[in-house]
Amino acid sequence: MKSLNKIKSAINKNVNGEVYLKEWHKSIILEGKVKSWDDFIKAGQIAANKGYKGVVNNMEVEGFKSPPIKAPSIKDGTLDGKKVDVLVIGGGVTGCSILRELSKWDISCLLVDKEEDVAMHASSRNDGMVHPGIEPKPGSNKARFNVEGNRLYTQIAKELDVPLNRTGSLVLFDKKILKAAFPIVDARRKKNGLDKIKLVSQSEIKKYEPYADDNVGGALFFPSTAITCPYKMTVAYGENAVMNGAEISLNTIVLSIHKEEDKIVYVETNRGKIFPKVVIDAAGCFADVIADMAGDKFFSIHPRKGEILILDKKKGRLLHSVLAKPSLTIVKGNTKGGGIVKTVDGNILVGPDAYEQPLREDFSTHMENINAIANKHFPILPGINKGDIITYFAGVRAATYEEDFIVEKSEYVENLVYAAGIQSPGFASAPAISREIERITIDVLSKMMKVKKKENFNPYRKGIPDLSLMNENDRSELIKKRPDYGVIVCRCEEISKGEIIDAINSPIPTRTIDGIKRRVRPGMGRCQGGFCMPQVLNIISKEKGIDPTKVTKKGEGSNILVSETKQSK
């Protein structure tokens, strides 16, 4: 453990501003004021991994005031006085997978999320890659849960009926780097417990990816890399939990947490007070805010943003797995390099990049980043160009200064469990993290009540049928039973009215354009919903019995229409 004074002088030497340190609950707290966000981050990074439990960065940044958390305006008492055994805060893949694992037990579980749908933040804003687990530092939580999560996904995808392609990934290296890289990477592979990787010679590259740029020294092939759809997976986890009796309350934000002694008694939300026996913090970018509410903030989340480009399916034929060409820093394993991914739906995704910025909910994109991503990655797949980009999006990773997952019971609050700091490779790790959280939670719960497994837990969840992938006879049969399956609404993605109605009425019902898009894809294609969006709006309006002006893109305030026209009546 380094002395606080030494850390303090290291920080003050490297950042502009005045920084003070103190120790609290075995963690370092940073206070004071710095000039810029870069200084803010640098200070936190210097303080990290010096033998303390965590780094809490409470500094101010000159001229910056953190905007308030976006909150639903609804206030009602629908949850007031509700008693549950477990309350999960956060409906990303982490929270939803935890909810599902807990739904195996004969206990009452409730998940709350402040957004209109599950998977609204990082879980719908990543490339869906199930990393092999080579990047995390050996011995870290990341390494453990990533490697284990990767293995578990085959079974999970089968149970939850979500497509998963175990394509492997091909990492290209320049000649000079390859020689240096292989022994380092292979040593780390052994330490992290990965399956064997393959050294691919230059002449063999085309066998793996016929359209890749093979003007390189060679490549490493990681056979365990897989690709799935992150938001479909999150929805599927949540749906299976709901099928097994768990509850999900959306548009529900945690406002405060009330403890007696060292125990949470109730959690106050905009829908009333919830009385849980155990609380699980899976709040993504706001996990430290929840910890703070519980008087247990021993870490800070700093939002690390990334942007991803989506290319037209037309170019999908140029790739069948994951392709990347890292710089030397990636070999050392500390930066996110990004790459090119073929999604399970046939698009190509390019990116992400990674940059520090202060906003936790800013999903805006920037031309300079879009151009940089294109310039960095397009050369490794020469058949793609900027004209193939159909859209782009941004996501924010919930990074801690320790750069590792926090998967543990709180040391100071008896009934609080953390699944926090879950950034990349968080999606790949979710099946393993959720099992560990299940174990911890049941352990905590067992001290308060008798806990037993459900007799009738059903691990299988059936997804909405994708008719475009069916054989003709099955498709015809299904259309005969439900003629709506024969009405194609989205021409780019070949999505029928029946599939859209299924999404509206699914176990986690949705009534937004984006919610339907994430579940069954209308609007995901090259016309970006130009033709189908009004049709989808009409279907929602009819199915839900709501006025078209009330239909939103993604929840409160994002109404598609403003009023009727003058002559419409």
Add this chain to the structure above:
Amino acid sequence: MDNYDVVVLGGGPAGLAAALASNECGGKTLIIEREKLLGGILKQCIHDGFGLIRFKEKLSGPEYSGRYIDMVLEKDIDVETSTFVTEIKKQGEEFLITIVNSKYGVKKIKAKAIVLANGCRERTWRQVFIQGTRPAGIYTAGTAQYFVNMMGYLPFKKCVVLGSGDIGLIMARRLTLEGCTVEGVYEAKSTPSGLSRNIAQCLDDFSIPLHLSHTVTRVFGDDRLNAVEISKVDEKMIPIPGTEKIVECDGLVLSVGLIPENEIAESLNIKIDRKTKGPFVDQNLMTGLEGVFSCGNALHVNDLVDYVSESGEIAGENAAKYAKEHKDRKLIRMNADSKFLYAVPQYIDINSLNQKVIAYFRSRDIRDKMTVKLLYDGQVIFSRKYNKLKPPEMERITFDISKLNLKDNGEINIVMEG
């Protein structure tokens, strides 16, 4: 399995005209339309100005398409609406078309010839690289038009229009009439993209400002759009830093170009002209794949529906003739020089009985007092003088090749001279 001489994909103005012409030539004809009703995009074009050439009348879109729909329904032409084509395969001399609808589920249809009349789609805001958030309130002009004209709903209170394409101009007027404030129309080019008559009737008459050499570079608002950033652009249409201004609005209408829909053509490996974004065709509008014809906005984006119908007729007639009998083509190239944006057709089949060629072209720039000439083997085979040529206005010419003695190693060059 149903067998047809000609299957027309798309029941808009091009497809309707193609089906009528095919039927006229004795072809057993089927129209496949993915929407519930025939008429294509004309259904929502309730403004007038359609049919000036064809009917010598000013019709609204639904009136224009209505006339064609009536004619089609009178004839022995089969129509499948709410029907989606999932696959087309060439089988020997014929085509096997797989369709999906509620009536049949999945069904196969055989055709001797196919007419692609799929129309076009609109370029999106993401394809013109507008950065920022992804709020509600950003729609293409066609989508906005659907909301207003087909559904009776207003998508904005105050909007900005990006792009001076014809639908953008029409929508600026339409939205104004419905009580929406149109703050202005912004165009990245230094000249308008739409027809002059639309600039006058849709913007000038309603005092809507047109800002040339300006574009939208960024949008703001997490849930609903609340502002856009406008930048001046240089001659290469690159935004000039420091010229940004913020315009508060809850809507952005995009009229930034149309893209011919050729996904089916591409699935058949039909070669696409990068200039027109439609297939390469000969004077019979047959594509590079024998038996497949292209017309309307799927072939190249037209500015007048009258020409869409005309190309439909050419494609339909020749598809029916092809279905009856056909001989090998002998194609020679027809090249337009760099002063043209494009010219259609790109090939002449010198073996064809059709010796009367109808060609369409657009000038790349605005030019005064030009002569357009067709040259073959150093000889001028066609010449016409134009007072003014401009990119938004497509020109049509006809010429006869019967007396030219074209040889299969020759080529026709289209040139523009001042």
